[in-house]
Amino acid sequence: MKKVLKNGYMISNADKLAVANDLLYSLEEWAMRGPKFMISLKPVKVLLKKELTKFKEKLKKEKRNIPSTYSQCVEGICALEDFKSYKIKPSFLLKPNRKQVANQKILKDGIEIEDHEYTAAFNYWEDPEKVITDLLDNKIAKCKERFVKEWTKKLTDDPEVTEIPIEDDDLIEMVVARSDYKNRVQREPEE
Amino acid sequence: MATVNSINNTIGNNDFSVNRSTAGTAVESSTEHSDNTNTSSHARLLAQVGGASGGDPYLYLNVLSGQDYSFGIDNSDSDALKIQDDADPSTGNNLWKMTSAGERTMPLQPAFIGVLSGNVVNVTGNGTQYQIGSTQAFTEIEDQGGDFNTNGTFTAPVDGIYYLSSACILTTVTGTAVNFYCVTSNRTMVTSAKSGTAVKNNSGACGQQYSLLAEMDAADTATTEIRDTGAGADTEGVSHGNNNGTYFTGNLVV
Numbered sequence: 001m002k003k004v005l006k007n008g009y010m011i012s013n014a015d016k017l018a019v020a021n022d023l024l025y026s027l028e029e030w031a032m033r034g035p036k037f038m039i040s041l042k043p044v045k046v047l048l049k050k051e052l053t054k055f056k057e058k059l060k061k062e063k064r065n066i067p068s069t070y071s072q073c074v075e076g077i078c079a080l081e082d083f084k085s086y087k088i089k090p091s092f093l094l095k096p097n098r099k100q101v102a103n104q105k106i107l108k109d110g111i112e113i114e115d116h117e118y119t120a121a122f123n124y125w126e127d128p129e130k131v132i133t134d135l136l137d138n139k140i141a142k143c144k145e146r147f148v149k150e151w152t153k154k155l156t157d158d159p160e161v162t163e164i165p166i167e168d169d170d171l172i173e174m175v176v177a178r179s180d181y182k183n184r185v186q187r188e189p190e191e
Numbered sequence: 192m193a194t195v196n197s198i199n200n201t202i203g204n205n206d207f208s209v210n211r212s213t214a215g216t217a218v219e220s221s222t223e224h225s226d227n228t229n230t231s232s233h234a235r236l237l238a239q240v241g242g243a244s245g246g247d248p249y250l251y252l253n254v255l256s257g258q259d260y261s262f263g264i265d266n267s268d269s270d271a272l273k274i275q276d277d278a279d280p281s282t283g284n285n286l287w288k289m290t291s292a293g294e295r296t297m298p299l300q301p302a303f304i305g306v307l308s309g310n311v312v313n314v315t316g317n318g319t320q321y322q323i324g325s326t327q328a329f330t331e332i333e334d335q336g337g338d339f340n341t342n343g344t345f346t347a348p349v350d351g352i353y354y355l356s357s358a359c360i361l362t363t364v365t366g367t368a369v370n371f372y373c374v375t376s377n378r379t380m381v382t383s384a385k386s387g388t389a390v391k392n393n394s395g396a397c398g399q400q401y402s403l404l405a406e407m408d409a410a411d412t413a414t415t416e417i418r419d420t421g422a423g424a425d426t427e428g429v430s431h432g433n434n435n436g437t438y439f440t441g442n443l444v445v
Contacts, residue, residue, distance in 0.1 A: 022377045030376060034346040034410030042346070045337030092349050093409065135410045142350065142408045188379070 002118035003110040004039060005132050011140065012100035014169035017176050018143040020183040027136065028106045035135045040117035043124030044070055046086075051077040071116035078123050087126040093134040094141035099169040144168055151175045240266060247280045260286075301348050302442035303339035305329030307431040314429060316366045316422030322374075322414045323359060323429055329439060344414050345441055347407035355441040357415040358400035360430040364391040367421030371399035376411035387419055387427075396430065404444065415439045 011027065019027045048070070055077045059066060067073055077083060111132065113121070121128040148168050155161045155175075165171040175181050201208045211218035226232035238248035249263020258276070265271050265280040270291045277283020289295045307323065308330040314321040323329075324343020331341055339345050347353060355373055364387040373380045382401030391397040405413060419427055431437050 024379075030410075033344070034376070034412045037340060037344070037346045037412075038348070038410055041340060042337045042348075045334065049334075049337065090409070138350070138409050139411075 001112050002115055003112055004118070004121070004129055005107055006110040008105045008108045008110065009133065009136050010102035011104050011106055012098055012102045012169065013104070014100050014172045015096060015098070015102065015140045015144070016104070017172050017183075018147045019140060020185070021147050022143045022184060024184055024188065026106075027139065030139065031107055031111065031132070031136060035132050036111050036113070038135065039111070039121045039125065039128045039131055040113040043120035044074055044117055046124060047074060047077050047120050051080070051083065054080060054082070071114070074116040074120050078119055083123075085123045088124060089126050090131050090134050093138040094145075095137050096140040096144055097168050099167045144172070147172055147175075238263065249280050251278060253278070299335060300443055301336040301338050301353075303334045303336075303345060304332040304440045305334075305339055305341065305343070305438060306332060306435040307429065307437035310362070310428060310430045312363070312428035313425050314427065315361075315417055315419045316364075316425045316427040318418065318420045319425050320372070320416050320418040321429070322416050323357075323437065323439065324414075327429075327431075343439060344412050345439070347409060347411045347413070347443075349409050349443070351407065352444050353405050353407050353413070353441055354402070354444050355405050355413055355415075355439075356400075356402035357439045358398060358437060359415065359417055360396055360398050360432045360436045361387070361417060361419065362394075362396045362428045362430045364388070364395050364397050364419065364427055365422045366419035366427060368419065369397060369399060370418045371401060372416040372418065373401055373403060373405065373413065374416050375405050375407055375413045377406070377408070380405070387421070398436070413441065 009031075016027070019030075023030055052073065055073065056066060058080060059076075067076065125131050148171055151171060152164060155164045155171075165174055176183075200210065209218055209220045222234045222236055224232045224234040238250070240246050240248050243266065245266060247263050247266050249261050251259065251261045253259040259278055261273075261275045261277060261279050261283075263273065263280045265273050267281050271280075272289045273280040273285055274287040275281075275283045275285055285298050287295070287297050305324070306329060307327060309327050311321075311327045314326070322343055324341065328341040329339075329343055331339060336348055338348050345353075345355070357371075357373065359371060361369060366387040369383070369385050369387040369390065370381050371383045373382055380401075380403060382403065383399050385397075385399075387397060399417065407413065417429065429437055
């Protein structure tokens, strides 16, 4: 087994609150689902789909059969003489707008993946560590964007509200303190 | 012999290149027509090759030591108009293609088709919400982009709006409220809520289906889930059907 994101990831309180507005579980758990898949199984699948034919040609020349495990196939593919790492960069990824200091560490133990997934990840992505960090940044940014958009309208429509905080983090903290606010876990059973 | 003019443009061997190295300024080559009175006053850039046995006419975009893309006609592929991730339309990965008849394909656009590979029994009926594929895997018919896990989880590779569609055959139905869900990271969509006893057939089976557009962030997941209540116990199952009756499909729309 190998680890990525060994140093964990830092979030702020407002980040956490904005994410809880959209998710039924923590950001940490979210990271162990989609982002983990994107640096483990996805690179393996893509490498096998695109490169297995070349690997088979080589094995055929050497009069060998195809290994029966993903692990051996990935190692064999990446060892092909003409194999070039894809070095894919993630795109469309936003950075969260933060006023608060990100002082709470999550994913302290990193994300553990199989050895062959690690090999595949470093041959598929330009920088798998950065992929995970960028995905977490993007998720927080999107949750904050939706939170601010939804509540700016609600606060504008509320005659009792005279001012709306200019900073996203202040707005989030203010809204969560309201008696009529419910995060997704609190909302879902009612829907 | 090459001729270099005062602003460093080069004409040589019948090639013409426009170059600049001054930081903070754009280098530009343009074809302009200033007339605004005649509809034939076109401005045209031409890339033309000698014939069917020649090379490709195309536009090439390159970041030095980085990504490159080419857009043009692949002379060796029945004159298809292509976008490739390489130096010319005949090499590299095809990102977008239009045949000369107008059919367009995007071979790397995220899209998946999974069908349930077998039957499962006793998964719901007493309120248990069951993720289809979690104990009996899907068979992957297609997975462009490698974003589908056969445990029934699709992971969005980029922010976007995704078309998701699923159907499921619920078996040995005795419960009273069948709910079929599309569960994405940001929301759960109950796509049908029916009385199981009212919708089941003579064999005790009932079909559920949905198709919808889901807004997903990069790395968000989507699953398809079923839940029935009122059976007293989890005595109901999911059938793969004789004709791929339980499936999960999707693709990136925009």
